[in-house]
Amino acid sequence: MLSLRLTCRGVSGLMFGVAACALSAGAEEAEPVAELRADEVTVYGTSNPIAVFDYPGQVSVVSRDDIELLIPSTPSDLLRDVPGVDFSGGPRRTGEVPSIRGLSGDNVLILLDGARQSFISGHDGRFFIDPELISTVEVVRGPASSLYGSGAVGGVLAFETVDAADLLREGESYGARVRAGFQSVNEETFASFTAFGVQGNLDAVASLSLRNSGDIELGSGASLPSDDDISSGLVKLGYQFSEALRGELSWQGFSNSAIEPNNGQGTGNSGDPTLDRDVEKDIESDTFTAGLYFNPVSELINARMTVYQANNAVNEFDSTIPRALGREVETTGVSLQNAAVFDLFGANSVFTIGGDWYEDVQTGRDDATTSGTRGGVPNASAEFTGLYAQLETRIDQPFGLPGEVLLIPGVRYDSFESSSDSSGSTQSTEEFSPRFATSYGPVEWFRVFASYSEGLRAPSVNELYLDGTHFSVPHPVLFNPAGGSFVFVSNNFVPNANLLPETSETVEFGFGVDFHDLLTNGDRLQGKVSRYESDVEDLINLSVDFAYDPTCFTEPTFFPCTAGTTYSDNVDAAEISGVEMEASYEIGGYFARLSYSSIEGTDLTTGADLGTLSPDRLALNAGYSFEDRDLRVGTRVQYADDFEQRDGAGAVVETRESYAVVDLYASWQPSAANGVRLDFGVDNLFGENYERVYQGVSEPGQSFKISASYQFGG
Numbered sequence: 018m019l020s021l022r023l024t025c026r027g028v029s030g031l032m033f034g035v036a037a038c039a040l041s042a043g044a045e046e047a048e049p050v051a052e053l054r055a056d057e058v059t060v061y062g063t064s065n066p067i068a069v070f071d072y073p074g075q076v077s078v079v080s081r082d083d084i085e086l087l088i089p090s091t092p093s094d095l096l097r098d099v100p101g102v103d104f105s106g107g108p109r110r111t112g113e114v115p116s117i118r119g120l121s122g123d124n125v126l127i128l129l130d131g132a133r134q135s136f137i138s139g140h141d142g143r144f145f146i147d148p149e150l151i152s153t154v155e156v157v158r159g160p161a162s163s164l165y166g167s168g169a170v171g172g173v174l175a176f177e178t179v180d181a182a183d184l185l186r187e188g189e190s191y192g193a194r195v196r197a198g199f200q201s202v203n204e205e206t207f208a209s210f211t212a213f214g215v216q217g218n219l220d221a222v223a224s225l226s227l228r229n230s231g232d233i234e235l236g237s238g239a240s241l242p243s244d245d246d247i248s249s250g251l252v253k254l255g256y257q258f259s260e261a262l263r264g265e266l267s268w269q270g271f272s273n274s275a276i277e278p279n280n281g282q283g284t285g286n287s288g289d290p291t292l293d294r295d296v297e298k299d300i301e302s303d304t305f306t307a308g309l310y311f312n313p314v315s316e317l318i319n320a321r322m323t324v325y326q327a328n329n330a331v332n333e334f335d336s337t338i339p340r341a342l343g344r345e346v347e348t349t350g351v352s353l354q355n356a357a358v359f360d361l362f363g364a365n366s367v368f369t370i371g372g373d374w375y376e377d378v379q380t381g382r383d384d385a386t387t388s389g390t391r392g393g394v395p396n397a398s399a400e401f402t403g404l405y406a407q408l409e410t411r412i413d414q415p416f417g418l419p420g421e422v423l424l425i426p427g428v429r430y431d432s433f434e435s436s437s438d439s440s441g442s443t444q445s446t447e448e449f450s451p452r453f454a455t456s457y458g459p460v461e462w463f464r465v466f467a468s469y470s471e472g473l474r475a476p477s478v479n480e481l482y483l484d485g486t487h488f489s490v491p492h493p494v495l496f497n498p499a500g501g502s503f504v505f506v507s508n509n510f511v512p513n514a515n516l517l518p519e520t521s522e523t524v525e526f527g528f529g530v531d532f533h534d535l536l537t538n539g540d541r542l543q544g545k546v547s548r549y550e551s552d553v554e555d556l557i558n559l560s561v562d563f564a565y566d567p568t569c570f571t572e573p574t575f576f577p578c579t580a581g582t583t584y585s586d587n588v589d590a591a592e593i594s595g596v597e598m599e600a601s602y603e604i605g606g607y608f609a610r611l612s613y614s615s616i617e618g619t620d621l622t623t624g625a626d627l628g629t630l631s632p633d634r635l636a637l638n639a640g641y642s643f644e645d646r647d648l649r650v651g652t653r654v655q656y657a658d659d660f661e662q663r664d665g666a667g668a669v670v671e672t673r674e675s676y677a678v679v680d681l682y683a684s685w686q687p688s689a690a691n692g693v694r695l696d697f698g699v700d701n702l703f704g705e706n707y708e709r710v711y712q713g714v715s716e717p718g719q720s721f722k723i724s725a726s727y728q729f730g731g
Contacts, residue, residue: 061128061155061175063409063425064164065356065367070531071423073454073466075101075547075597079154081183086649086684088198088698088722089148090205090230092176098636098655100597100614101158101172105282105629105710106142108233108717109243111273111300111331112281113142116710117158118549119593119618119628120171123477123557124519126161128175129327130267132304133168135377136329136346137479139393139487140280145271145302145329147249149196149209149226152179158597159549160472160523163427163452166373166403170472170521170553178251178269181213181220185730190215192730202700202720203243205230214730218257225250236706236718242295244276261313271302279333279342297334303327316358324351332382343382344394350375367409376400379478390439392485393510397437397478405429420459427452433475433518437482444481446518448473462533466547467526474519476557480585483510487583493565494575508563511584517555519587525549537604544600544611556588556627590621593628608651609639623665631710632660632673640682647688653680657707676707678716692729698722 057069059076069076077099089095093104093113105121106112117125127134127144134144154176161169185192191214199206209226228247232240253267275281275298306325311318330345354371381394390396407427415422434445454468486507495504527547535542562581569578595616602609613635618628640651655678662671682698704719 059155059157061157061161061173063407064354064369064371065409067409070464070529070543070545071456071458073423073425073456073468074525075158075527075545075599077102077156077158077599079156081152081179084148084151084154085694085724086651086682086696088200088682088696088724090200090203090207090228092144092146092148092151092154095148095151095154096156096174098610098612098638098653099156100599100612100634100636101595101616102156103629103631103710106140107282107714108235108241109277109281110245111142111275111277111298112140114282115143115174116629117156117172117174118551118595119616119630121629123168123480124171124474126165126169126173128173129269129304130176130178130306130325131308131323131352132306132325132327133348133350133375134304134327134329135348136302136327136331136344137477138331138344139479140282141300141331141344142281145273145300146176146269147226147228147247147271149207149228150178150224150249150251150269152177152183159468159525160450160452160470160521160551162431162450162472162474163429163470164405164407166405166429166431166450167401167433167473167475167518170474170519178253178267179211179222179224180253180255181215181222184211184213184222184728185215186728189730192728194726194728196724196726198696198722198724200700200720200722202717203230203233207724220255222251222253224252234718234720235715236701236704237715238706238718239715241714242277244295246274248272261311263310265306265308265310267304267306269302269304271300273298273300275300279335294335294337297336299332299334300330301332302329318355318357320353320355322351322353325349338385340385341382342391343380344391345380347378347380348375349378361410364410364412366411369407369409370405372402372404374400374402377478386485390485393479393483393487395437395439395478395482395484395512397435397439397482399433399435399475399478401431401433401475403429403431415457418459420457423456423458425452425454431473431475435475435478435481437478439484440482440512440514442514444476444514444516446475448518448520462531463528464531465526465528468524470523470525472519472521472523472551474521474557476516476518476585480557480559481514481516482512483583483585484512485510487561488580490580492575492578493569506565506569506578506580508561508580509582511582513585516557516585517587519553519555519557521551521553523549523551540602540604542600542602544598546596546598548594548596550592550594553591553593554589556591557585558588558627559583559585588620588622588627591618591627592621593618606642606644607640608642609637611638612636620665624667625665626662629710630660630662631657632675633658647686648683649685650683651681653682654678657709673708676705678705678707679703692727694726694728696722696724 057078062072062076091110101118104113106114157173193212197208207228211224213222226249230245250270255265304327308323311320327348332343352373356369378398381391383391410424412422428451436443452470456466458464489505492504529545532542561583564581598613600611615633620627634657636655638653642649659675660673679702685695700720
């Protein structure tokens with residue numbers, strides 16, 4: 018029998034949303050808190066709610082309480098300790114790019130309330146959202162192409178925004194919340210106001226948050242130029258037309274006026290005022306979704322339809338030239354799904370069928386070119402259509418053995434077509450992506466699991482149709498700022514319309530334990546460990562061949578002169594493998610969470626290390642809750658080993674030293690002041706100078722954080 022927490026999360030994620038949970042929660046008998054505290058549930062792992070412990074793979078769920086406790090400034094703050102997940106691009110929020118199991122870019126699918134976020138740029142971030150609006154984050158690690166199609170080879174990052182059920186307290190039908198805070202590392206201030214409620218069959222939430230920050234003080238002692246002025250908004254409406262039919266509408270917006278170098282991932286401290294000059298950036302993100310959910314009495318019908326549009330744009334203006342650049346990606350999509358519950362030869366089963374269609378349209382602008390088009394940002398579109406089917410079957414006492422077997426076979430068919438205004442050619446692809454996963458629990462406290470999955474990633478329009486200038490650098494001979502001679506030469510993009518889609522085969526196996534009353538009455542130890550190995554064919558890799566032409570050094574003209582080329586090509590075969598572990602222990606007021614990850618990637622043709630690789634990492638989050646004082650205190654410690662990356666000849670091309678980062682946090686909700694919450698924290702307590710991944714810039718130094726909130730309602 019699923020717990021009340023599982024039921025509500027499953028309903029909110031799939032069918033009826035906030036109102037159904039808010040209305041039904043009061044009607045059901047509350048279960049003891051001890052039964053709920055570690056029973057995390059994933060929706061995106063199988064597209065139906067399933068306990069994380071039962072899921073035959075690795076999924077992490079970051080809860081709303083975890084989010085508030087960390088006082089996050091960016092989404093990467095929420096996911097720092099999730100095994101297998103990393104962020105490259107430097108500390109600026111505008112440049113952070115996520116990777117899962119060594120794969121990044123188009124290999125990581127990002128969802129916001131179920132809507133795809135397809136914005137990808139060479140030097141800007143992948144998605145733009147304020148943590149203040151996030152309710153939960155799910156990280157599905159490993160290929161999920163059998164459900165989500167192209168772009169989920171590495172895994173899925175699924176963000177859900179807050180709704181009324183997340184904020185309403187017991188017995189309330191409406192409420193409001195104000196929150197404000199500060200962090201010292203970039204002198205960031207933030208404030209938010211959120212109103213929410215349920216009236217009859219209507220439920221609603223509206224939120225506005227403001228955030229302002231300056232230069233980032235790094236662990237190295239340097240200051241990273243950055244200036245953000247952010248406003249974010251959220252509006253969600255839900256209406257229960259009948260017991261079986263519900264509709265939802267939502268809008269999530271993000272606007273950032275930033276002052277920083279053109280390359281949001283660059284350090285901005287090369288020493289050359291021309292290359293380091295700041296530009297004005299306007300970052301706009303809007304995501305609209307509409308959903309219908311139909312769940313009549315019949316267990317054979319549990320259907321949903323979602324229509325969405327996500328618009329993400331980054332516009333830049335350099336007043337010293339002057340020059341205006343822009344990149345916009347508009348994604349429009351629709352998805353349909355039905356989950357039928359029935360008995361199959363005495364086994365409890367869920368059969369899910371669905372389909373989706375979406376289109377990405379990219380537009381690039383540059384007012385310094387005669388055509389107005391931007392080099393490296395082709396005006397192009399890509400269209401995807403997919404159909405999928407999945408069966409989840411639980412078999413009690415299989416072949417007379419004790420316990421339970423869970424079987425999850427699934428398959429998806431995808432078709433893809435892309436085209437560009439600058440190219441008369443189109444590319445199309447058709448692929449099947451099967452997956453089979455299983456787990457066996459002979460006893461309640463132990464499960465083993467294994468899976469085989471194939472992944473698909475179609476080449477993006479940027480990879481297929483790259484053209485124009487990638488970047489400009491000083492001429493090796495003629496550049497002379499002191500004499501007023503600012504001569505630049507270009508590294509140019511080269512298109513490759515013959516790129517093949519990436520395909521992968523991944524095998525994963527592991528086990529999990531869930532002990533109650535292990536050392537003493539009332540304690541609980543839960544954890545999962547797995548090893549995976551992915552064989553990737555035709556891995557799409559962006560190569561930057563930086564080299565000046567010989568004529569750059571030849572008198573009398575020193576021209577023609579270029580600084581090489583940038584192009585995408587396929588790596589014939591690659592292997593990525595690793596180990597992941599997550600565990601938690603709770604006893605009384607004490608709690609501890611431990612995670613570990615190790616990733617290795619190899620180009621099987623050359624022997625070179627490949628992928629967005631990170632060192633072996635171990636993270637601990639431990640603390641104590643003083644129930645009599647309404648206080649919770651804790652610490653987070655992350656340790657990363659030394660790291661080396663080698664080329665095909667075995668030579669070291671990158672090295673990073675080991676590091677240990679210590680954070681402290683505390684949260685106080687005084688019972689004498691109902692609705693008041695105070696959160697405190699110190700990130701990077703000892704000011705460690707470290708790099709998560711190679712970016713030529715260290716991470717933020719010591720930072721003091723504080724937030725205060727007040728909630729009221731009736």
